[in-house]
Amino acid sequence: MDYNFTEIEPKWQKYWEENKTFKTIDDFSKSKYYILDMFPYPSGAGLHVGHPEGYTATDILSRYKRMKGFNVLHPMGYDAFGLPAEQYAMQTGTHxxxxxxxNCDNFRRQIKAIGLSYDWDREINTTDPRYFKWTQWIFKQLYNTWFDHEQQKGRPISELPVPEEIIAEGKEAINKYISQKRLAYYDNAQVWWCESCKTVCANEEVLTDGAHEKCGNQVIRKNLKQWLLRIPHYSERLLDGLDGLDWPTGIKDMQRNWIGKSTGADVDFEVEGLNEKLRVYTTRPDTLFGATYMVIAPEHKLVNAIVTEDQKEAVEKYQTASALKSDLDRTDLAKEKTGVFTGRYAINPVNNQPIPIWVADYVLMGYGTGAIMAVPAHDTRDFEFAKQFNIPIICILDPKEVEGREEILAGNKCWYEDGVYINSASDETGLKINGLNKAEGIKKTVEWLESKNIGRATTNYKLRDWLFSRQRYWGEPFPVIHWEDGEVTLVEDENLPLELPALEKYTPGESGESPLVNAEEWLIVTDKNGRKGRRETNTMPQWAGSCWYYLRYIDPLNEKGIFDVKKEQYWMPVDLYVGGAEHAVLHLLYSRFWHKVLFDLGIVSTDEPFQKLFNQGMILAFAYEAANGSKVSSDLVEEKGGKYFHAETGGELKQIVAKMSKSLKNVVNPDDVIQKYGADSLRLYEMFMGPLDERKPWAEKGVKGVFNFLARAYRFFADTTNIVEETEDKEIAKLLHQTIQKVEFDIEHLKFNTSISALMIFNNLVIKKGKVSKNTAETFAKILAPFAPHVAEEFWEFYGHKQTLAYENWPNVDKGLLVENTFEYPVSFNGKTRFMKELPLNLQIPEMERAVLADERTAKWLEEKQIRKIIIVPGRIINMVIG
RNA sequence: GCCCGGGUGGCGGAAUUGGUAGACGCGCUGGAUUCAAAAUCCAGUUCUGGCAACAGAGUGCGGGUUCGAUUCCCGCCCCGGGUACCA
Known part of the structure; x- marks a missing residue:
C-alpha cells in the first residue's frame, strides 16, 4: 500500500468543496469560536512557505474546535489594494x-491546495466595491465623530457643544470649530514624501534611517493638504484596553511605547524684559532647583520675540540650518549637540534666579510645549549640552551610597535615578524639598506650582495624528467633495460605493497629486444649484481596508448594512488572531482605534476586536557565505560530505541562516513542496519545525521526516490485515489515551510541534506491535485529522464511513487507563542519578526508604560514607545526601 | 542607550515549570533485504576515556540559593526584534 498523496489530496479537496463541508452556519445556539488569520496581500510572486505557517496553525485549531463541538468561523480574504499592481499598471497599462x-486567483488556488478549512463563501477582497463601500462608510463615521475627553468616548458630531462666542461669529467659524473636533480632518500637514513612489507615507512607514519602508528610498519633508485621523484622542483608551487582552507581552509593550504616555507638569517661566511666559513640559518638576538654562525648539513661535538684537543673526542662522536638516540628521545620536544662546534670560520660579534661554534642535517642536527647562545634573541630554557649552551644572539630588557619588555631587557626572534632595529650598518662594526623595519631591513641587498658578500636572503622549491619505490610484476613494465656495461635503450613503474611474494613464501628477486628477469626468461634479465641486483625489492608505475586515467576514454579503447586528454580537470578539509580529503597532493599533470608535457609536458590541493574539515566527532559509563574508546564491552551492562548496570557484562555504530572498535564491514555494511530498506533509512540517512563535530555518530534509511518518502510518493503517476486531493490547490502549491527552493539551496551547511528536511515538508503537483494534485505528484517524486531514479522511473512509470526519466528536480520554501503579525512581546520591528502582506508588515514605536502603546497589555508593539525609518525592525522585 | 525575545548534541528542537538533560525528527554509523542501488526494516548515535561493565564532564560565561538548577537570584557575553534627543 503506497502512500499516494497525489490521488488522496485532490480527492478530499474536491469532496470538501462540493459538499461545502466547512461552510459556517450562523447557529446562535452553539458555542462560537472565531479564529482569524491576518489576510495576505496577494502579490504576483504567490505564496512562500511563510504564509502557510500561521494558516496551518489556525486550521489545526479550527478543525479541532469543530470536533469539540464549537461553531467555528474561519475565513480568508485578500488585502488587495497596494502599490505593486499600480506600478505594473504604469508600466503596462493593465488595470x-x-x-x-x-493574483487573488493564484493565491486561492495555492491556499486550497494546502487543504485549509476556510469557509470560501465568506471570502472578501478589500478592492471589491461591495467591500470598500463600507470602508468609505466607516470613514464617514470617523468624520462625523468627535471625542469627548470628559467621558473618554467618541460621540456623534451633532452632539458637539459649540461655545456661544463661536456661534456668535457665524457659520464659517462654527464649521471651523467643528472641523477641529472631527476625528477625520483635512489640513495642511508637514508630511513625509517619497519621491520615488510619489506619495506621502505615515510616520510609521518611515524607517529609523529615513528610508521608505516600501521602497528603501530616502523620504523628504513636504507640506501638503492631507486627511488625518485624530488617533491620539484615543491614547488613554488604547492604553487601558491592552490590560485585558491575551496578547504577547512584547506586542503590548511595543504598543505602549508607541503611544508613549508620560506624566509630568507644565511650568510657566517669566521671561526677563518681555511680557511673555515661556511654558515648558517636564517629567521632573522636582528638579526645578537644578535648572541652569532653558531650551526652545528652533521652530518655536516665541523665538523671534525672545532673541535679543545682538544674538539675532546667530539665532536666525541656526534656525535656517536646522530647517534644512532632515529629521535623520537631527536625531542622529552620533552627532554633537548644537545650539545658540538667545541673549535673554528666564526667571526660575522656584528661586527667582535668571537662567539663559538657548535655541537648540535637540528640543522638538512636536512634543510637549516645544520648550524645556534643562537640568544638566539629572538629565543625560542636558548634561551633554551643558558640558559642550560650559553651562553650570548644579547637583540637587544626592544619590547617597553610590559609587562615584563625589563626582555626581560635584556636577561632573549625571545622575537620573532616585536620591535625596539638596540645595532645593528657597525662603523667598517658600518651596522646600530638601531631604525628600524623588516621588515626594515631584508631588510637593506640583502642589506648590498649582497653588501659585504657575504650573499644573500634565500628561503627554508620543502618538501623533495618523496621516490617512495617499497620492495613489489603487486605493479607496474618499467619499468627499470640495466645493468651489470652500465647503466640504461627504457623498450620501445611498451613493456609496464611490468607485474608481477608468484611467488611461496611471502616472501620478508631478506636483504630488494622485493619478485621479486625470479623470476629469469623474473629478468634476455639479450640484443641483449649479455649484461646481471637485472630488478628493487622494485615496486611502492600505491600512484602511485591513482595519475592519474581520467584521465583514461575519456577514460578507450584506447589502443593507455593514453587518447584521445579531451576527456581530454572536461572533465578536475574534477569539484568536494569528499573524506576523511586523504588524505589532501599525495594523493592530489602527484596527483597535477604529473598533473603539465603532464601539462608542454603538455599531459594534465589544470594546476590543482581538481577544487573543499570537505571532508566528518568521520562516528563514539556509544560505551560504564565502570566506570573505559575501553571500552566495543557493543555485551555486554544491554539497559534498556534509560540507558546502562554491560550484564555480570550488571554495568552501559556510552554511548560515537568513531570510528567504530572491537574490539568495532560497525562497521555498509551497507548490513545489506539495508536488513532491503532498499537502499533509507540508502542513506537518510547518508545524513540526519548532515552536510556532519562534523564527526557524526551512530544511527540506525535515519535510522528508514528516513524510516518512505519514507514509509509515499509511502503510500500517490502510492495511486490513493490521486492523483487527479485538480488544486492544494494554500497552497500545494506554499510549493511545496518553496521546489523545497530549495532543489535546498541546493544540489548546498552540504547541503543535510536540503534539506531532506524540502522534509519531504512537505510530512507532503500533507498527512495532503489528496490529491494532479497529476502534484504536479510528481514534488515531480522528486525532491525526486536524494535522493531516487528507490522509485522515482517507483512513476514515477506509474504515467504512460515508461522511467526512470533520465533525466527528473528539475522542475522550479514558483516565482509568492512565493510572500508574508503580514508578521507576531515579535514585541519586548527592544529586547524581546512579540507578533506577521501580517501586509501587502507594508505598509510604518510610517503606520506600527501607526498600532503597535494602537495594544492593545502594551499598556500593555508601562505602565509607554516612547518610545525612534522604529526600523522597513520591512519583518523582529519591536523593540521598551522603558524606 | 532603553524595552522585549533567545542562546541546550553534527542539525531542527524536547524537558509535565525546581526532580532521570537531549523526547520526536534529520543526519551519521553498522546490520538485514537486493545482483546492485533506491525504498523499507533492525540496532546504535551528547562529549572524553574504555572492548565492555563503567567513570568523568556537560544546557553561552562567572558567581549564588538548594538535598537537587536548562528551570530561581546576581553580574557579564553573544544573537534576533522594536525604539531612539519624546524633556
Whole structure:
C-alpha cells in the first residue's frame, strides 16, 4: 500500500468543496469560536512557505474546535489594494483590478491546495466595491465623530457643544470649530514624501534611517493638504484596553511605547524684559532647583520675540540650518549637540534666579510645549549640552551610597535615578524639598506650582495624528467633495460605493497629486444649484481596508448594512488572531482605534476586536557565505560530505541562516513542496519545525521526516490485515489515551510541534506491535485529522464511513487507563542519578526508604560514607545526601 | 542607550515549570533485504576515556540559593526584534 498523496489530496479537496463541508452556519445556539488569520496581500510572486505557517496553525485549531463541538468561523480574504499592481499598471497599462484578480486567483488556488478549512463563501477582497463601500462608510463615521475627553468616548458630531462666542461669529467659524473636533480632518500637514513612489507615507512607514519602508528610498519633508485621523484622542483608551487582552507581552509593550504616555507638569517661566511666559513640559518638576538654562525648539513661535538684537543673526542662522536638516540628521545620536544662546534670560520660579534661554534642535517642536527647562545634573541630554557649552551644572539630588557619588555631587557626572534632595529650598518662594526623595519631591513641587498658578500636572503622549491619505490610484476613494465656495461635503450613503474611474494613464501628477486628477469626468461634479465641486483625489492608505475586515467576514454579503447586528454580537470578539509580529503597532493599533470608535457609536458590541493574539515566527532559509563574508546564491552551492562548496570557484562555504530572498535564491514555494511530498506533509512540517512563535530555518530534509511518518502510518493503517476486531493490547490502549491527552493539551496551547511528536511515538508503537483494534485505528484517524486531514479522511473512509470526519466528536480520554501503579525512581546520591528502582506508588515514605536502603546497589555508593539525609518525592525522585 | 525575545548534541528542537538533560525528527554509523542501488526494516548515535561493565564532564560565561538548577537570584557575553534627543 503506497502512500499516494497525489490521488488522496485532490480527492478530499474536491469532496470538501462540493459538499461545502466547512461552510459556517450562523447557529446562535452553539458555542462560537472565531479564529482569524491576518489576510495576505496577494502579490504576483504567490505564496512562500511563510504564509502557510500561521494558516496551518489556525486550521489545526479550527478543525479541532469543530470536533469539540464549537461553531467555528474561519475565513480568508485578500488585502488587495497596494502599490505593486499600480506600478505594473504604469508600466503596462493593465488595470490594477485585472492584475489583482489574477493574483487573488493564484493565491486561492495555492491556499486550497494546502487543504485549509476556510469557509470560501465568506471570502472578501478589500478592492471589491461591495467591500470598500463600507470602508468609505466607516470613514464617514470617523468624520462625523468627535471625542469627548470628559467621558473618554467618541460621540456623534451633532452632539458637539459649540461655545456661544463661536456661534456668535457665524457659520464659517462654527464649521471651523467643528472641523477641529472631527476625528477625520483635512489640513495642511508637514508630511513625509517619497519621491520615488510619489506619495506621502505615515510616520510609521518611515524607517529609523529615513528610508521608505516600501521602497528603501530616502523620504523628504513636504507640506501638503492631507486627511488625518485624530488617533491620539484615543491614547488613554488604547492604553487601558491592552490590560485585558491575551496578547504577547512584547506586542503590548511595543504598543505602549508607541503611544508613549508620560506624566509630568507644565511650568510657566517669566521671561526677563518681555511680557511673555515661556511654558515648558517636564517629567521632573522636582528638579526645578537644578535648572541652569532653558531650551526652545528652533521652530518655536516665541523665538523671534525672545532673541535679543545682538544674538539675532546667530539665532536666525541656526534656525535656517536646522530647517534644512532632515529629521535623520537631527536625531542622529552620533552627532554633537548644537545650539545658540538667545541673549535673554528666564526667571526660575522656584528661586527667582535668571537662567539663559538657548535655541537648540535637540528640543522638538512636536512634543510637549516645544520648550524645556534643562537640568544638566539629572538629565543625560542636558548634561551633554551643558558640558559642550560650559553651562553650570548644579547637583540637587544626592544619590547617597553610590559609587562615584563625589563626582555626581560635584556636577561632573549625571545622575537620573532616585536620591535625596539638596540645595532645593528657597525662603523667598517658600518651596522646600530638601531631604525628600524623588516621588515626594515631584508631588510637593506640583502642589506648590498649582497653588501659585504657575504650573499644573500634565500628561503627554508620543502618538501623533495618523496621516490617512495617499497620492495613489489603487486605493479607496474618499467619499468627499470640495466645493468651489470652500465647503466640504461627504457623498450620501445611498451613493456609496464611490468607485474608481477608468484611467488611461496611471502616472501620478508631478506636483504630488494622485493619478485621479486625470479623470476629469469623474473629478468634476455639479450640484443641483449649479455649484461646481471637485472630488478628493487622494485615496486611502492600505491600512484602511485591513482595519475592519474581520467584521465583514461575519456577514460578507450584506447589502443593507455593514453587518447584521445579531451576527456581530454572536461572533465578536475574534477569539484568536494569528499573524506576523511586523504588524505589532501599525495594523493592530489602527484596527483597535477604529473598533473603539465603532464601539462608542454603538455599531459594534465589544470594546476590543482581538481577544487573543499570537505571532508566528518568521520562516528563514539556509544560505551560504564565502570566506570573505559575501553571500552566495543557493543555485551555486554544491554539497559534498556534509560540507558546502562554491560550484564555480570550488571554495568552501559556510552554511548560515537568513531570510528567504530572491537574490539568495532560497525562497521555498509551497507548490513545489506539495508536488513532491503532498499537502499533509507540508502542513506537518510547518508545524513540526519548532515552536510556532519562534523564527526557524526551512530544511527540506525535515519535510522528508514528516513524510516518512505519514507514509509509515499509511502503510500500517490502510492495511486490513493490521486492523483487527479485538480488544486492544494494554500497552497500545494506554499510549493511545496518553496521546489523545497530549495532543489535546498541546493544540489548546498552540504547541503543535510536540503534539506531532506524540502522534509519531504512537505510530512507532503500533507498527512495532503489528496490529491494532479497529476502534484504536479510528481514534488515531480522528486525532491525526486536524494535522493531516487528507490522509485522515482517507483512513476514515477506509474504515467504512460515508461522511467526512470533520465533525466527528473528539475522542475522550479514558483516565482509568492512565493510572500508574508503580514508578521507576531515579535514585541519586548527592544529586547524581546512579540507578533506577521501580517501586509501587502507594508505598509510604518510610517503606520506600527501607526498600532503597535494602537495594544492593545502594551499598556500593555508601562505602565509607554516612547518610545525612534522604529526600523522597513520591512519583518523582529519591536523593540521598551522603558524606 | 532603553524595552522585549533567545542562546541546550553534527542539525531542527524536547524537558509535565525546581526532580532521570537531549523526547520526536534529520543526519551519521553498522546490520538485514537486493545482483546492485533506491525504498523499507533492525540496532546504535551528547562529549572524553574504555572492548565492555563503567567513570568523568556537560544546557553561552562567572558567581549564588538548594538535598537537587536548562528551570530561581546576581553580574557579564553573544544573537534576533522594536525604539531612539519624546524633556
Amino acid at each position: 490594477p483590478a485585472t492584475t489583482t484578480q489574477k
